[in-house]
Amino acid sequence: MTDYPPFAVTVDLVVLTVRADALHLLLVRRGIPPDEGRWALPGGFVGIDEDLPDAAVRELTEETGLPEPAGHLEQLGTYGQPDRDPRGRVVTVAWLALLPDLPTPVAGSDAASAEWVPVDRLTPGQLAFDHDRIVADGLERARAKLEYTPLASAFCPPEFTVAQLRAVYETVWGTRLDPRNFHRKVTGTPGFVSPAGRATEGDRGRPAQLFRRGPATRLHPPMLRPEP
Amino acid sequence: MTDYPPFAVTVDLVVLTVRADALHLLLVRRGIPPDEGRWALPGGFVGIDEDLPDAAVRELTEETGLPEPAGHLEQLGTYGQPDRDPRGRVVTVAWLALLPDLPTPVAGSDAASAEWVPVDRLTPGQLAFDHDRIVADGLERARAKLEYTPLASAFCPPEFTVAQLRAVYETVWGTRLDPRNFHRKVTGTPGFVSPAGRATEGDRGRPAQLFRRGPATRLHPPMLRPEP
DNA sequence: TGAATAGTGTCTATCAGACATTATATT
DNA sequence: AATATAATGTCTGATAGACACTATTCA
Numbered sequence: 001m002t003d004y005p006p007f008a009v010t011v012d013l014v015v016l017t018v019r020a021d022a023l024h025l026l027l028v029r030r031g032i033p034p035d036e037g038r039w040a041l042p043g044g045f046v047g048i049d050e051d052l053p054d055a056a057v058r059e060l061t062e063e064t065g066l067p068e069p070a071g072h073l074e075q076l077g078t079y080g081q082p083d084r085d086p087r088g089r090v091v092t093v094a095w096l097a098l099l100p101d102l103p104t105p106v107a108g109s110d111a112a113s114a115e116w117v118p119v120d121r122l123t124p125g126q127l128a129f130d131h132d133r134i135v136a137d138g139l140e141r142a143r144a145k146l147e148y149t150p151l152a153s154a155f156c157p158p159e160f161t162v163a164q165l166r167a168v169y170e171t172v173w174g175t176r177l178d179p180r181n182f183h184r185k186v187t188g189t190p191g192f193v194s195p196a197g198r199a200t201e202g203d204r205g206r207p208a209q210l211f212r213r214g215p216a217t218r219l220h221p222p223m224l225r226p227e228p
Numbered sequence: 229m230t231d232y233p234p235f236a237v238t239v240d241l242v243v244l245t246v247r248a249d250a251l252h253l254l255l256v257r258r259g260i261p262p263d264e265g266r267w268a269l270p271g272g273f274v275g276i277d278e279d280l281p282d283a284a285v286r287e288l289t290e291e292t293g294l295p296e297p298a299g300h301l302e303q304l305g306t307y308g309q310p311d312r313d314p315r316g317r318v319v320t321v322a323w324l325a326l327l328p329d330l331p332t333p334v335a336g337s338d339a340a341s342a343e344w345v346p347v348d349r350l351t352p353g354q355l356a357f358d359h360d361r362i363v364a365d366g367l368e369r370a371r372a373k374l375e376y377t378p379l380a381s382a383f384c385p386p387e388f389t390v391a392q393l394r395a396v397y398e399t400v401w402g403t404r405l406d407p408r409n410f411h412r413k414v415t416g417t418p419g420f421v422s423p424a425g426r427a428t429e430g431d432r433g434r435p436a437q438l439f440r441r442g443p444a445t446r447l448h449p450p451m452l453r454p455e456p
Numbered sequence: 457t458g459a460a461t462a463g464t465g466t467c468t469a470t471c472a473g474a475c476a477t478t479a480t481a482t483t
Numbered sequence: 484a485a486t487a488t489a490a491t492g493t494c495t496g497a498t499a500g501a502c503a504c505t506a507t508t509c510a
Contacts, residue, residue: 181475184490205489411462
């Protein structure tokens with residue numbers, strides 16, 4: 001193994017959630033050089049005996065302060081331009097996490113400086129390293145996956161209403177969807193959602209039925225974005 | 229950098245092509261331990277100053293003997309289980325390549341032992357390392373991408389007929405598609421293909437119009453796989 | 457002329473989008 | 484009662500699947 005060039009390997013996380021009708025991204029302010037004081041994706045080095053998904057889950061739980069990572073976690077892509085990190089040759093495996101809005105604000109061991117930032121407030125060049133591009137790729141992946149998979153429910157608590165699910169689509173896509181057609185579509189797509197049997201109470205208006213995630217892993221037919 | 233665990237980083241390639249109405253995968257027979265003599269994906273170590281896409285293109289051209297990588301190349305995913313390589317901690321960035329059937333057989337510098345293998349002849353456990361899983365992921369990615377992108381044309385030469393394109397879909401998906409509906413769909417989807425203005429000659433039957441790849445990057449509406 | 461392949465047309469069930477209507481809660 | 488939200492129903496145009504038919508070549 002000494003024959004081969006030595007790399008450092010990190011994981012970085014694009015953690016998205018929907019809160020207050022805006023798509024939010026979890027960012028940390030870097031406390032050490034390089035790029036000290038700038039916003040960056042949460043992440044860190046992979047242990048020499050640690051599997052990549054384990055490293056991603058570890059960073060996610062550390063940064064969010066949640067014992068169990070609810071929601072969804074998938075590999076996004078690997079970024080390894082030779083000059084992307086001034087410390088040397090660092091290849092990062094980026095992960096995309098979709099989480100329900102957390103009841104408690106972020107408070108983990110490393111998360112003193114972690115914050116949810118609305119994605120439409122991000123400006124190019126604002127993030128450290130090549131994290132701008134990683135975030136852009138993560139957003140596009142999330143938007144595309146909502147079309148063909150039931151992953152929108154990963155943004156919701158275990159039980160949710162059709163209106164909540166619709167708000168996820170509208171927020172992630174930045175579009176408006178007809179509530180009646182959306183309701184028909186969601187309840188008519190096999191395995192998308194399963195009735196929980198209960199209903200909401202205490203709100204204005206007629207109570208809404210609660211649903212859980214259904215067994216489907218892909219949507220047939222897909223929920224296509226409205227064309228511009 | 230000496231503080232961080234040292235990894236080796238490789239690229240591995242899932243190279244697919246359609247020939248003789250069967251989906252083929254490019255494999256090499258390993259000439260050195262570990263797993264000497266077994267089939268494996270083409271690939272190799274990334275240079276310490278080499279970008280990841282450059283390493284993938286380099287391996288692809290070396291193994292296929294083609295100066296320009298026609299077709300399509302995209303990152304597939306990164307695999308880094310601690311025990312996946314007995315030589316030590318090796319993380320591999322896998323790439324998916326879709327190529328037109330090569331006029332000349334594979335003949336590159338390292339490619340003395342490279343061969344096209346029909347994918348339905350692969351048996352579990354046949355490949356070295358964790359390459360079984362990487363191939364499975366690559367196949368699923370290719371099958372899924374044919375639904376929502378015009379990438380099927382990456383399997384075709386620069387000019388192709390609708391029937392050739394249909395053969396790609398049928399081969400990759402392992403299904404039969406109605407030639408008439410397929411023709412209507414392909415020519416009716418904006419930007420999927422552009423007429424080349426010429427036609428085939430010398431075959432049996434009516435000559436077919438030739439097309440080139442269109443400008444679209446995604447298909448609207450998608451070409452959905454028939455449900456089983 | 458017959459065989460083979462390319463391409464067009466037609467019919468029908470299904471689906472998406474637009475929008476009216478009914479249902480059930482709070483204030 | 485007025486208002487707000489949930490859920491269902493109706494209509495229309497577009498699309499997918501099934502399949503008849505026409506077009507153009509070679510043998």
